[in-house]
Amino acid sequence: MQDKEWLEELLEMGSRDEKLSPKQKKILEAAVEIFSEKGFAASSTSEIAKRAGVAEGTIFRHYKTKHDLLISIVVPTWTKIITPLLAKSFVKEVFKKNQYNQAEDFLRALLTNRLEFAKKHLPILKILLQEIPFQEELKEQFTSIFTEHIYVQLQKIIEHFQQQGDIIDLPSKTVIRMILTTGIGFILTRLFILPDAQWDDEQEIEHTIQFMLYGLSGKEDS
Amino acid sequence: MQDKEWLEELLEMGSRDEKLSPKQKKILEAAVEIFSEKGFAASSTSEIAKRAGVAEGTIFRHYKTKHDLLISIVVPTWTKIITPLLAKSFVKEVFKKNQYNQAEDFLRALLTNRLEFAKKHLPILKILLQEIPFQEELKEQFTSIFTEHIYVQLQKIIEHFQQQGDIIDLPSKTVIRMILTTGIGFILTRLFILPDAQWDDEQEIEHTIQFMLYGLSGKEDS
Amino acid sequence: MQDKEWLEELLEMGSRDEKLSPKQKKILEAAVEIFSEKGFAASSTSEIAKRAGVAEGTIFRHYKTKHDLLISIVVPTWTKIITPLLAKSFVKEVFKKNQYNQAEDFLRALLTNRLEFAKKHLPILKILLQEIPFQEELKEQFTSIFTEHIYVQLQKIIEHFQQQGDIIDLPSKTVIRMILTTGIGFILTRLFILPDAQWDDEQEIEHTIQFMLYGLSGKEDS
């Protein structure tokens, strides 16, 4: 069964919160809460200090500016977001030829895993989503993460599936867009847009996978 | 050729900006620019006044509060967003049975039209997107617009296509999600996430439509 | 009965509101209301305009400044306040010698009449009272009215009563202070400090007069 070993790699890797003093932890927690509740610009450091139970000055001992605090929260999240794609055995596994249902398994693993991840890190992801358009720094980080990791990894995988005939021969750029759009669209709808609707996650994931597979199979009722 | 009349209805309806004094127009324009550049909370009324070329007090003669100004910008946009679905002949046309390629035409018309719309109203849509999570008022408006107009209209249409056998028999809720997610995902990627990439809009729209149609056809390579 | 003629003189003299346009009247009424409710400094011209049902600009067509409006309200009141002392027959009458109970009648007439007056002009008097300490102009007007009219008239009368032996031989300055303090103190208590207590005005006036008369008689239990 070690042929499923790569699935395990999808799990969180080193989520080492490093050595943060308890006060520093409290500050980060409070900041995440408040930033995600009211948005970065509308949050005040004094409120964060109050909720963290520290003095106003303490925040600035650890983070030079409010903007610094935001970055400190958000940056370590990038790695976590793309964790599965960084797993050593991940790509290798996908490339084992002639596996039945390989594309399907891949999508299911990815979607399931990232949904769980998003559930766990909801507030930070909300902050990220909200602030990327306004913080040049984050925008650049996003671009480099996307092009250097997400895009190249997915491209390899997609092209592999295309060679296997699992996926239609569209430009990989387009295929990647479809997959990400559908996957992220599901997660966003599930967690941000209609979190209160009644969801059967397992079933909805299956529908979504089928939608992607059919959509990319390039064959219609003949 | 009047069987394509409904397509024309997709075009903007009355976008009368009502009777705004020139100063008021300047204020709105400046506000839209600045809100979309820095976000609502990070925008200052003094900067808006400066860019609009009016005194700061003038803003508050027309809009009681900064929040009021935001609402005044954003609310009239709701109607414009759902304009096509409100068109009288729109649904009627879709329901004419036995039309070949009907679902495809529907998706193409919708996607093309809403992309054009989004291109024209980029900054306001950005504001809307950014502020819905933080402005209770906007959240409520979104919910009611979605459930009362978008969802019900699309549901009728989807069920019609399902009866015709064009679309697989999944819950209409799920089908609507796929279509919206894919369509909106395309528009967002095109205009917000990677606006600077090289896009062949026409072709990309065709790919997207094929993706949706195959994805919802329920048939795979046989 | 013409020996009581002077009493009638105590009544309002020319309360000619001059020729004020209806809008002007509305403005004055609104200003009096609002100034007395919130104080001059805390009242805004825009609120006055709103309550008067006129445009903001209209106020400034009639009164150069907000301060001007205050003065226009308050100045004509000075004359009304000292009306009784200005009555031609008033002093003459008091000087008719050998009238029994003359001092008592004088005090009763004065007190009754000024209480009625104060009841009728409560809001304006409140404004006057509140603003004298802060408006140099009003302070000066008060001083000149007091020294030129109130003080001199009362002095004559008091000295007359002293010569008749009705009143003790204290400095008239002191006697005037006692009378005014007691009289005004009664009116203020009655109308401003404890307006909601149950008052039997007639009886309370009698007590007050007796208090002044005994107090100034210079005789104690012997």
Added chain:
Amino acid sequence: MQDKEWLEELLEMGSRDEKLSPKQKKILEAAVEIFSEKGFAASSTSEIAKRAGVAEGTIFRHYKTKHDLLISIVVPTWTKIITPLLAKSFVKEVFKKNQYNQAEDFLRALLTNRLEFAKKHLPILKILLQEIPFQEELKEQFTSIFTEHIYVQLQKIIEHFQQQGDIIDLPSKTVIRMILTTGIGFILTRLFILPDAQWDDEQEIEHTIQFMLYGLSGKEDS
């Protein structure tokens, strides 16, 4: 001679300004000055900050709002105003029967002491006087202080004097009004209305006491 001990109790009790930082003290001093010069509403926090020699923000670190600052100034004054009536030995002493000139001594002590007090706290008393009509909070405090302390204490004393036959048998409510009106009237005239006149305080106090005593003796020249 400990029979005059209660007189000493009339003196200020604990006027501990608590532990105020020097900046806080400066702020309070400046605020008292400016509020009493121009009135609360017409005073600006920026002017207070300037005169106190602190940054404007510093005011709001110590007092949440401008209104808060007013209250912080004015509230501790209530206790000081009624200090003599709170003195333990005060009432006891008054009640020692058969003392010659007891009522007279009482009035003299009260008047002298409160005049000194008013001289020392002129500006705060001016603020209090001016703002009671506009600050609901102060109005309520005044009412409760008056009914719970001033009125009840004076009533006991007045009724005691009435039983001794020192004072006429009018309703105590009325007697209290006469005494307060005359006393406060004297202090106001002395300090607020004609502060620049030439006053022989000792003599004027004696006249005022005689006026009250005669006025309340209920006996006239027979």
Added chain:
DNA sequence: AATGAATGAGTATTCATTCAT
């Protein structure tokens, strides 16, 4: 005469940040 849009200085209050303790 009357309007009300426009002004810009002024308002109370908040903010991120500094620094002496």
Added chain:
DNA sequence: CATGAATGAATACTCATTCAT
């Protein structure tokens, strides 16, 4: 390390007053 008093620039909003219509 941590505090919290202090800062002063910035904020949203109000105001008395002007002026073209």
